[in-house]
Amino acid sequence: MAREESAPDVLVVGGGVIGLAVAWRAAQRGLAVTVLDPAPGGGAVQVAAGMLAPVTELQYNEEPLLRLGMASNERYAAFAAELTELTGLDTGYRATGTLAVALDADDREELRELHAFHGRLGLASEWLTGRECRKLEPMLAPGVRGGLHVAEDHQVDGRRLARALLAAGAAAGVRLHRAEAAELLVTGGRATGVRLADGSTLTAGQLVLAAGCRSHLLAGLPAGVLPPVRPVKGQVLRLRIPPAYAPFLSRNLRAVVRGQHIYLVPRADGELVIGATSEEQGFDTTVTAGGVYELLRDAHELVPGLTELPLVETGAGLRPGSPDNAPLLGPTALPGLTAATGHYRNGVLLTPVTADLIAEQLATGRTPELALPFSPARFSSPEAAR
Ligand code: GLY
Numbered sequence: 001m002a003r004e005e006s007a008p009d010v011l012v013v014g015g016g017v018i019g020l021a022v023a024w025r026a027a028q029r030g031l032a033v034t035v036l037d038p039a040p041g042g043g044a045v046q047v048a049a050g051m052l053a054p055v056t057e058l059q060y061n062e063e064p065l066l067r068l069g070m071a072s073n074e075r076y077a078a079f080a081a082e083l084t085e086l087t088g089l090d091t092g093y094r095a096t097g098t099l100a101v102a103l104d105a106d107d108r109e110e111l112r113e114l115h116a117f118h119g120r121l122g123l124a125s126e127w128l129t130g131r132e133c134r135k136l137e138p139m140l141a142p143g144v145r146g147g148l149h150v151a152e153d154h155q156v157d158g159r160r161l162a163r164a165l166l167a168a169g170a171a172a173g174v175r176l177h178r179a180e181a182a183e184l185l186v187t188g189g190r191a192t193g194v195r196l197a198d199g200s201t202l203t204a205g206q207l208v209l210a211a212g213c214r215s216h217l218l219a220g221l222p223a224g225v226l227p228p229v230r231p232v233k234g235q236v237l238r239l240r241i242p243p244a245y246a247p248f249l250s251r252n253l254r255a256v257v258r259g260q261h262i263y264l265v266p267r268a269d270g271e272l273v274i275g276a277t278s279e280e281q282g283f284d285t286t287v288t289a290g291g292v293y294e295l296l297r298d299a300h301e302l303v304p305g306l307t308e309l310p311l312v313e314t315g316a317g318l319r320p321g322s323p324d325n326a327p328l329l330g331p332t333a334l335p336g337l338t339a340a341t342g343h344y345r346n347g348v349l350l351t352p353v354t355a356d357l358i359a360e361q362l363a364t365g366r367t368p369e370l371a372l373p374f375s376p377a378r379f380s381s382p383e384a385a386r
Pocket residue numbers: 051234275276319344345346
């Protein structure tokens with residue numbers, strides 16, 4: 001199919017932080033890039049706490065994801081500094097470290113096992129007694145039984161990050177098309193563009209599918225290419241730490257309370273983010289009384305003094321879950337279509353490395369080695385289909 005004169009080299013379908021960062025990095029490599037999204041900079045990042053925690057969020061049997069997360073974490077400081085230098089906008093990147101604490105003997109045993117696992121993998125984490133934890137964070141509950149200090153698990157403010165990526169993309173020549181993709185266009189066995197809801201079409205040399213938990217909804221995706229993503233709801237609270245209470249917390253805090261993960265992320269501007277529920281509710285983003293109650297109840301067990309703080313916002317976002325909790329990165333079985341989706345709990349963390357890997361593939365046609373374990377093909381092979 002002949003492309004219209006203004007057809008870009010790359011059309012990124014989805015303008016969350018993943019799509020925006022891929023577009024920015026691809027434009028820096030000299031490609032003409034358009035991002036298609038009705039509300040660029042929106043999506044799950046507007047709710048996310050922005051914890052950059054590959055070590056404290058480590059799950060057993062997810063070592064390839066750990067390596068990808070570590071690679072992204074290592075890039076974050078430079079990534080954030082580059083964005084700020086180019087745009088004058090602060091991303092809220094903060095090298096705070098993270099403290100994961102245990103509230104009872106069972107939690108302590110679990111954290112001890114995680115600490116041993118870290119040791120086997122050569123990851124830096126330090127075991128602290130309850131007293132040592134409270135010395136670092138005096139607002140912690142007196143009953144805290146011990147914890148793990150991970151000095152390299154930091155944080156970024158997802159909303160600020162999205163604004164900086166929009167500005168950096170604009171400066172690099174990325175064009176935004178504010179509309180929803182209705183259908184993928186396939187010509188001669190190759191992805192060539194999309195049809196929009198109003199019937200118009202956009203064509204491009206290559207397409208990137210970066211539509212988060214909506215990536216599988218694009219009509220026209222061939223069966224073997226349909227990404228197996230699903231929405232996983234997370235409810236999140238935002239409190240404000242008045243200056244008189246500062247420093248209320250100095251680093252990210254995590255715990256497992258009654259089997260539920262809870263985390264508190266204190267930002268430099270006084271925001272305290274508490275997350276998150278994990279619910280399989282389809283595309284529902286209702287904030288429920290039960291969700292808010294459980295988050296506050298568990299956070300209060302960890303830091304009793306937080307009930308004094310103003311509660312300024314409640315929200316719910318949709319993580320793009322994948323069957324193995326890892327993203328789909330790289331070429332799909334359909335020539336011309338690359339996936340950058342399914343980042344589940346790690347979208348903000350994995351933004352820098354995803355952008356670098358996908359931009360390299362778009363510019364050179366080669367898939368970088370770090371991306372190979374995350375090939376979308378792992379879900380379309382005969383083994384995956386069984
Ligand atoms: N990464 C934290 C969450 O998804 O809740």
